[in-house]
Amino acid sequence: MYASCGTWFYQNEAVTAPATVDVEAKIPALTSNQLNKLRHEAHRHGNYTSYYTFRSQSVPDPRLTQLQSFVQGRRTLDLGCNAGKLTLELATHFAASQVVGVDLDAGLIAAAYEAKRVALSEGQKVENVTFEEFDFANTWPFQGTAAGRWDVVMLLSVVKWLHLNNSDAVLVELFKRLFEIVAPGGYLVLEPQDWPNYKRAVNKCPSLKENFKKLELRPPFTETLLNGGWEEVDGWERDEFGFERSVRIWKRPANGEQ
Template sequence: MASEAAHAVVATPAPPPSLTNSAKNKQNHRQEWPYGNYRSYYSFRSGTTQPDAPPADQLDGRLSLLDPALFREKTLLDIGTNSGKIALDALLLLGARAVAGVDIDPLLIEDARKAALERGLAHDDPRVEFRQANVMEEGWFERFEPSVGKVDVVTLFSITKWLHLHNGDEGMRRLFRSLHTFLPTDGVVIVEPQEWDNYKRAVKRNKDLRETFKTLELRPPFDAEMREVGFVLEEQIEREEGGFSRPLLVWRKVKRAV
């Protein structure tokens, strides 16, 4: 059991390095500020280990397992959006009304905006927004006013490990509380939690995360914590995909009994 004092230890991210158009700057970006999944992460999520990226208009394998009605005519917030593929697939292939993608890494937001243009969307399309942001900042959800309108669905795909390692147990509890307050009744959170062994591999690669890791008492998939704030598990999809073995958990905010 970690001591109470240890709970205060969290790995606060340094400000991102300034970005330029130089190849050297972009190449060194991850080395200077390693935070989250690598660039082109979704190129390797097509169900194979082939190095070639799947076509941009090929639906992400995880989305293909979910009921399209979760997204149809809904507004999506994709947290840890990376290259924006989940958000763009939901908009262009699943009939979402609008999408917003946020990521702490400005270089990935740059990639997502470029991907939107490459998929035929105008730079000022009112249905899509990509924004650099740290959703784990206290009060962020209360301040967040997406240009695409009120959010109905939130996705957390392959991001909970990083949020947990950088923000500790209390950061995750605050996130779940904030999501429940942020979403309307009948709103949905879809989580792809990374397994505990995956945490251990991340900590081996980044020694700066070790102190926070030692304090963690919560464990994925955070079922008890989601239920505690008021979400109900609607569906759990077990799957194997290209070396990744993680469930998809569909949580819904239901109206509390009076």
């Protein structure tokens, strides 16, 4: 059996082959807006794999430079660590005694460990950095190397995402749990996104809309944190290439402090 010019010959009899169906031509192409929404839906927890291509790529990160007096030499837990850039810089530039980065995205944790491998191969002192994969907003007690008591807990550019994907109650409970694991005199570092930023995220990722409509708490959550026993000790506004964010430093009072 052989074919020629769309006609099949079988036992010396010509048989016309069926017309080829162009399946792709029958599927309408997605618009750039539709593709963008699919991308955001796939990263609805803020777990963008390219986050540090559109955030500052400075080394060390400018936020950590501003935080130096709070993080230098301390045992630090980095919640929502993405691919570990800041987590590793806490060790390489700020002599953190121990650093653990936590993220719920397995791919990002794998990327963080790869970044650590490269850093070690270059002679950087990052042996005291580890990474854990779990949903820290809904896991208690924290597991693995993230367990225990910490001098500093960081929530940089992540509170919006855990708030939008969960609820007011989950956020309040998280602040309560963090108060338990921060050592007396230790710090909680927040980078809360403002409410218009929430709205923009929902427009890009419509599946967050139902949760969004139920939220009553508003950033920067000052009253919630004060009611939870935290004391605000510092903070500043930042404008980093269009990322207009504040950084707020909260302290768990040392025993006996008012």
